[in-house]
Amino acid sequence: MSVASQNLDVKALVRCAMFAALIAALGLLPPIPVPIIPVPITAQTLGVMLAGAVLGPRRGALAVIIFLGVVLLGFPLLSGGRGGLGVFFGPSAGFLVGWVAGAFCVGLLAAKSLPRLTAACLVGGIGAVYLVGVPWMALVADISVAQALIASAAFLPGDLVKAVLAAIAARAIQRGYPLGTS
Amino acid sequence: MIAGVYQPGNSCFHRATPGLKLAALAIYAVALSVVEQIVLLMGLSALVLVAWQIAGLTWAQLSANLKLLIWILLALFGFQLFVAGFWRAFDTILTLAALVVAAALVSHTTRTDDMLDTLTAAFSPFARFGVKPEDAAFVLVFTVRLVPFVSIVGREAIDARRARGAGRNPVPALVPMVIRLMRETDALSEALVARGFGRT
Numbered sequence: 001m002s003v004a005s006q007n008l009d010v011k012a013l014v015r016c017a018m019f020a021a022l023i024a025a026l027g028l029l030p031p032i033p034v035p036i037i038p039v040p041i042t043a044q045t046l047g048v049m050l051a052g053a054v055l056g057p058r059r060g061a062l063a064v065i066i067f068l069g070v071v072l073l074g075f076p077l078l079s080g081g082r083g084g085l086g087v088f089f090g091p092s093a094g095f096l097v098g099w100v101a102g103a104f105c106v107g108l109l110a111a112k113s114l115p116r117l118t119a120a121c122l123v124g125g126i127g128a129v130y131l132v133g134v135p136w137m138a139l140v141a142d143i144s145v146a147q148a149l150i151a152s153a154a155f156l157p158g159d160l161v162k163a164v165l166a167a168i169a170a171r172a173i174q175r176g177y178p179l180g181t182s
Numbered sequence: 183m184i185a186g187v188y189q190p191g192n193s194c195f196h197r198a199t200p201g202l203k204l205a206a207l208a209i210y211a212v213a214l215s216v217v218e219q220i221v222l223l224m225g226l227s228a229l230v231l232v233a234w235q236i237a238g239l240t241w242a243q244l245s246a247n248l249k250l251l252i253w254i255l256l257a258l259f260g261f262q263l264f265v266a267g268f269w270r271a272f273d274t275i276l277t278l279a280a281l282v283v284a285a286a287l288v289s290h291t292t293r294t295d296d297m298l299d300t301l302t303a304a305f306s307p308f309a310r311f312g313v314k315p316e317d318a319a320f321v322l323v324f325t326v327r328l329v330p331f332v333s334i335v336g337r338e339a340i341d342a343r344r345a346r347g348a349g350r351n352p353v354p355a356l357v358p359m360v361i362r363l364m365r366e367t368d369a370l371s372e373a374l375v376a377r378g379f380g381r382t
Contacts, residue, residue: 010371010374010375010379011367011368011371013317013321013371014324014367014370014371014374015364015367016321017321017324017325017328018328018332018363018364018366018367018370020325020328021325021326021328021329021331021332022332022359022360022363024325024329024332025329025332025333025336028329028333046353046356050356050360054360054364066321066322066325067325069301069318069322070322070325070326072301073186073294073297073298073301073322074186074187074188074289074292074294074297075184075186075187075294075326076184076186076187077184077329080249080250082250083186083187083289084186084187084285084286084288084289084290085207085285085286085288085289086247086282086283086285086286086289088285089211089278089281089282089284089285090251090254090278090282091254091258091278092254140278141258141262141274141278142262142266142270142273142274143258143261143262143265147261147265151257151258151261165353169353169354169356169357169360172357173357173360173361176357176358176361177360177361177364177365
């Protein structure tokens with residue numbers, strides 16, 4: 001392997017690690033209570049969608065995997081200061097695993113226009129995440145998929161707001177620091 | 183530096199190897215989901231509380247682990263009470279709570295380094311796909327080190343916006359924050375390559 005291509009590899013990996021750290025840092029912000037929405041929203045999914053939009057599908061997914069790996073190791077970096085094996089056994093653990101699929105889909109669908117980015121964040125950041133999280137919750141909590149979907153609907157308004165915000169932020173980042181298509 | 187959830191101690195749980203604890207956790211999870219009789223299930227769940235005591239962990243640590251989960255569990259309980267009756271509801275939340283506490287017990291009694299070594303060993307079969315386990319381990323530790331740095335960059339981005347009279351909303355600050363992080367990445371990866379990282 002040449003020095004130049006090796007440098008590229010390491011650079012891509014460090015970018016993934018940096019986004020993993022960004023998702024973690026967003027979790028250190030206190031959850032934001034929103035008046036009309038029953039559950040406080042966390043900024044971490046913003047980081048997940050940005051990882052997909054900025055890094056692309058595979059590297060975006062890798063960034064989320066790195067983040068989840070660090071949480072699994074026992075660092076309390078999930079919003080609310082949670083970490084360790086326990087978080088992967090709760091009823092909402094599927095949503096965390098769904099983040100990997102979410103970042104991948106956002107990266108797959110993202111393009112250099114705001115409507116495309118918004119669509120990508122809606123499909124990936126909400127659709128793909130719920131596609132994993134809702135059946136997982138149904139399985140773990142012993143309820144039907146429809147019931148799990150109703151239970152998750154409380155998070156939907158916050159997630160919609162975040163998807164739009166992530167798309168706007170991703171477009172501005174694309175303008176400010178073009179990473180190419182990699 | 184960010185501390186892990188490990189709680190120092192010298193119980194048999196602290197001394198057991200992480201691999202043994204993870205295997206025990208897996209068996210416990212299967213047992214919890216297989217057992218149907220409510221009395222047996224209660225016994226199994228009580229077991230994890232006994233283990234918690236033996237490991238020298240406090241009740242405050244236990245409630246900290248269940249703090250966020252408790253609301254989800256209560257909602258689930260109410261929901262299942264309606265559709266499936268008391269015992270099924272009780273069964274569901276007891277299983278979930280016991281599992282989460284058992285998993286937390288493993289994390290609380292396992293040093294982050296040991297967990298990292300165990301996971302590195304467990305993922306060594308993936309080496310054939312081009313992922314070197316020791317590189318993966320390095321990236322995880324490196325990421326933890328990056329978190330305080332990212333927080334500082336974020337704080338500076340918010341402060342810069344405030345200094346321009348743009349308010350305290352953290353979302354627009356994300357843009358200059360990410361751009362600066364990507365710039366720093368270039369310098370960081372050059373430093374890593376210069377120190378021999380990524381060489382095969």
